[in-house]
Amino acid sequence: MYFQESDILVANQNFIEEDVEAVDEYLFKNQGNAVRLSRASDFTDVDEGQLQSMLEKYEVAGVVSATSLPVCGRDDSLLEEPDAQGNYFCDLCEETYPADKLVFETVYIPRETEFECGDTIPIAHGGVPDVDGIVKIIGCSNPDRVADVVFVHGLDGDAKSTWHPKDQPDDFFPRWLGEEFPQIGVWSLGYEASSSNWKGTTMPLVDRATNVLARLESAGIGNRPVIYIVHSLGGLVIKQALSHALGYGNSQWEKIANNTKAIMFLATPHSGSDISGYVEYLGKVYSASVTVEELESHHPQLRNLNTWFRNNCAKIGINIEVLFEKKPTFGFMVVNETSADPGIVGVSTIPIDADHATICKPTSKSDLVFARTRLLVERTIRSSGN
Numbered sequence: 001m002y003f004q005e006s007d008i009l010v011a012n013q014n015f016i017e018e019d020v021e022a023v024d025e026y027l028f029k030n031q032g033n034a035v036r037l038s039r040a041s042d043f044t045d046v047d048e049g050q051l052q053s054m055l056e057k058y059e060v061a062g063v064v065s066a067t068s069l070p071v072c073g074r075d076d077s078l079l080e081e082p083d084a085q086g087n088y089f090c091d092l093c094e095e096t097y098p099a100d101k102l103v104f105e106t107v108y109i110p111r112e113t114e115f116e117c118g119d120t121i122p123i124a125h126g127g128v129p130d131v132d133g134i135v136k137i138i139g140c141s142n143p144d145r146v147a148d149v150v151f152v153h154g155l156d157g158d159a160k161s162t163w164h165p166k167d168q169p170d171d172f173f174p175r176w177l178g179e180e181f182p183q184i185g186v187w188s189l190g191y192e193a194s195s196s197n198w199k200g201t202t203m204p205l206v207d208r209a210t211n212v213l214a215r216l217e218s219a220g221i222g223n224r225p226v227i228y229i230v231h232s233l234g235g236l237v238i239k240q241a242l243s244h245a246l247g248y249g250n251s252q253w254e255k256i257a258n259n260t261k262a263i264m265f266l267a268t269p270h271s272g273s274d275i276s277g278y279v280e281y282l283g284k285v286y287s288a289s290v291t292v293e294e295l296e297s298h299h300p301q302l303r304n305l306n307t308w309f310r311n312n313c314a315k316i317g318i319n320i321e322v323l324f325e326k327k328p329t330f331g332f333m334v335v336n337e338t339s340a341d342p343g344i345v346g347v348s349t350i351p352i353d354a355d356h357a358t359i360c361k362p363t364s365k366s367d368l369v370f371a372r373t374r375l376l377v378e379r380t381i382r383s384s385g386n
Contacts, residue, residue, distance in 0.1 A: 154232025
């Protein structure tokens with residue numbers, strides 16, 4: 001993009017990122033020249049009212065400057081500077097106009113920049129710090145956002161590809177959610193969680209949970225209502241993080257827990273997964289990581305964590321939604337319906353026509369996974385008084 005921090009426009013005034021990108025491109029191509037709303041609107045396909053608000057925001061940031069220029073009534077072209085008598089001459093229709101016969105239009109002049117990504121719009125209110133592993137998706141710089149939604153991937157996942165169908169990065173679950181709710185900030189948490197010691201690194205669950213709490217606090221997440229959208233192992237990480245937050249005596253971490261208002265569990269193995277048995281079947285050469293070992297079905301640590309969560313989620317005031325896979329992955333169910341059920345009174349588990357890898361990759365906004373997530377966010381925002 002032309003301006004490195006153009007997402008501030010998306011965040012602060014609820015502009016769609018695609019519109020900002022189109023305006024960025026237009027400004028870059030018209031450096032030093034007058035930008036007229038009607039012309040820019042036709043080129044960028046952005047409504048003139050929205051475009052004017054956007055350019056006014058750019059003006060405050062020093063990216064464009066506003067000025068008033070005369071317009072020829074015959075051919076609708078901008079006119080040059082007046083002559084010594086104060087008259088304006090139109091090169092197209094070769095007419096001369098006195099100033100009192102013209103309409104003056106506000107236009108914006110983009111400043112010149114050498115590189116396409118060379119400019120930065122200052123972040124308002126001190127901004128949101130960059131923290132490794134905390135990926136800003138949309139709305140994260142908005143100081144007036146009413147809630148934060150955090151996506152947390154699972155085993156062998158990452159902050160982006162986990163949430164969109166293969167080779168379809170534009171069908172991005174987290175961004176869709178931000179487009180539906182422009183008053184929220186949407187983030188994606190990335191962390192090392194390899195199933196094999198040969199493929200990458202990982203941490204034991206209790207360590208990863210502490211690491212995640214530190215990242216969330218550093219990014220300022222937890223100062224307002226938080227909703228987690230979690231896939232597989234990601235659900236266990238967040239449950240363990242909440243347990244740490246309320247048990248470690250850290251007031252900032254307690255705030256993160258107490259501001260947790262909802263969790264969408266997507267195929268989370270609350271009582272363990274058959275994946276550990278599958279990896280064991282692959283043989284010692286695979287070198288299963290400690291994370292896979294901890295995912296063993298009916299592992300005592302997971303049983304203890306789930307008991308804690310069942311007894312405390314209502315006290316914290318967390319709305320729970322549970323979706324689980326109904327299609328096998330490589331011939332077996334990674335998370336069956338029994339393990340997907342956290343056993344919380346009043347919480348129904350909803351079967352989804354997907355396997356373990358695709359349940360978190362809705363292909364459209366009409367997909368049941370997206371529809372249920374949207375509903376959970378809507379209800380949570382409403383119940384929080386926003």
